[in-house]
Amino acid sequence: xxxxxxxxxxxxxxxxxxxxxxxxxxxxxxxxxxxxxxxxxxxxxxxxxxxxxxxxxxxxxxxxxxxxxxxxxxxxxxxxxxxxxxxxxxxxxxxxxxxxxxxxxxxxxxxxxxxxxxxxxxxxxxxxxxxxxxxxxxxxxxxxxxxxxxxxxxxxxxxxxxxxxxxxxxxxxxxxxxxxxxxxxxxxxxxxxxxxxxxxxxxxxxxxxxxxxxxxxxxxxxx
Amino acid sequence: xxxxxxxxxxxxxxxxxxxxxxxxxxxxxxxxxxxxxxxxxxxxxxxxxxxxxxxxxxxxxxxxxxxxxxxxxxxxxxxxxxxxxxxxxxxxxxxxxxxxxxxxxxxxxxxxxxxxxxxxxxxxxxxxxxxxxxxxxxxxxxxxxxxxxxxxxxxxxxxxxxxxxxxxxxxxxxxxxxxxxxxxxxxxxxxxxxx
Numbered sequence: 001x002x003x004x005x006x007x008x009x010x011x012x013x014x015x016x017x018x019x020x021x022x023x024x025x026x027x028x029x030x031x032x033x034x035x036x037x038x039x040x041x042x043x044x045x046x047x048x049x050x051x052x053x054x055x056x057x058x059x060x061x062x063x064x065x066x067x068x069x070x071x072x073x074x075x076x077x078x079x080x081x082x083x084x085x086x087x088x089x090x091x092x093x094x095x096x097x098x099x100x101x102x103x104x105x106x107x108x109x110x111x112x113x114x115x116x117x118x119x120x121x122x123x124x125x126x127x128x129x130x131x132x133x134x135x136x137x138x139x140x141x142x143x144x145x146x147x148x149x150x151x152x153x154x155x156x157x158x159x160x161x162x163x164x165x166x167x168x169x170x171x172x173x174x175x176x177x178x179x180x181x182x183x184x185x186x187x188x189x190x191x192x193x194x195x196x197x198x199x200x201x202x203x204x205x206x207x208x209x210x211x212x213x214x215x216x217x218x219x220x221x222x223x
Numbered sequence: 224x225x226x227x228x229x230x231x232x233x234x235x236x237x238x239x240x241x242x243x244x245x246x247x248x249x250x251x252x253x254x255x256x257x258x259x260x261x262x263x264x265x266x267x268x269x270x271x272x273x274x275x276x277x278x279x280x281x282x283x284x285x286x287x288x289x290x291x292x293x294x295x296x297x298x299x300x301x302x303x304x305x306x307x308x309x310x311x312x313x314x315x316x317x318x319x320x321x322x323x324x325x326x327x328x329x330x331x332x333x334x335x336x337x338x339x340x341x342x343x344x345x346x347x348x349x350x351x352x353x354x355x356x357x358x359x360x361x362x363x364x365x366x367x368x369x370x371x372x373x374x375x376x377x378x379x380x381x382x383x384x385x386x387x388x389x390x391x392x393x394x395x396x397x398x399x400x401x402x403x404x405x406x407x408x409x410x411x412x413x414x415x416x417x418x
Contacts, residue, residue, distance in 0.1 A: 144335065
């Protein structure tokens with residue numbers, strides 16, 4: 001599980017990073033809003049911890065920007081006690097949880113675990129990209145025509161759409177789509193990418209999955 | 224005995240039907256040699272029966288004449304080609320369109336654009352030698368399965384609450400079969416191209 005931590009106070013950043021790593025998370029640390037946004041757009045994360053008060057871009061601006069780009073990764077905001085309006089605005093802008101400073105490290109760890117357990121999968125009933133719509137309740141893949149996907153095909157399509165801003169590598173897919181099943185391999189991923197490529201062309205969509213056997217993969221819109 | 228609605232054209236119509244079937248057989252033989260598998264699962268051809276042609280004329284408010292049967296109505300000669308895979312459907316279509324003396328009158332791709340009820344098929348109306356219309360339906364085995372089973376289920380096509388559910392569920396079946404169809408083709412392609 002991979003976490004993005006954005007916190008400009010160096011000491012706090014360091015302590016939280018170490019604690020998260022001790023819990024078994026991979027952590028990318030950012031020290032300002034701009035860096036956080038850049039990382040969020042170029043990698044897939046299982047959770048993001050965002051401080052509200054940061055230089056260059058505030059946590060709220062980062063949150064609004066990533067949500068506007070269809071990135072549904074669960075987000076926990078860190079706010080100061082006085083910032084009630086910020087907390088409300090954060091939740092309205094798509095934050096999943098918040099914690100006020102100062103906080104107990106134990107509580108932050110528990111909340112991050114809860115956040116990543118929930119996952120982002122259930123957040124969106126419908127994902128759109130180009131002329132394509134993916135519906136989570138019916139597993140329908142829709143463009144000018146409709147097909148019903150299998151669970152794994154759906155989950156792979158969803159993961160690629162949620163990471164539309166950047167490439168996704170094989171390991172990430174094996175971890176998130178196949179839950180690290182021991183039979184899942186590069187071959188498995190490649191077969192399912194091929195299934196989806198076939199189905200995208202069958203529904204006559206302008207969306208395509210780019211990538212070769214072994215990954216990485218990315219969805220693109222053909223104009 | 225009443226004169227045939229087809230006048231004295233029946234034999235010429237059978238000839239046209241046989242020429243097209245023969246050409247499909249040729250393609251099958253060539254593709255079998257090239258890939259080791261026959262793209263066509265089965266093929267049916269028929270001249271619409273005297274009775275159903277007259278019934279169709281009446282239904283459409285046309286006089287029961289040879290002109291109605293051969294010029295206005297286009298399915299006096301009908302051929303259904305059931306293919307193994309989706310890509311085979313398009314191979315057969317391309318072959319038919321490129322045949323000598325064949326003019327394409329109409330092409331409707333209900334595979335790329337399925338009907339709202341889920342029906343999938345590729346419909347061609349050809350005119351052979353500037354004389355006879357031929358209606359051709361091309362589809363895969365699983366599209367054919369759906370169409371055949373749907374035909375067996377006698378449900379009302381008007382819209383009550385119960386019917387809406389049935390129509391939606393039949394469409395779901397069609398979309399699931401379509402998905403499986405594409406998966407089977409992907410597997411075939413993977414093996415063939417060793418990707």
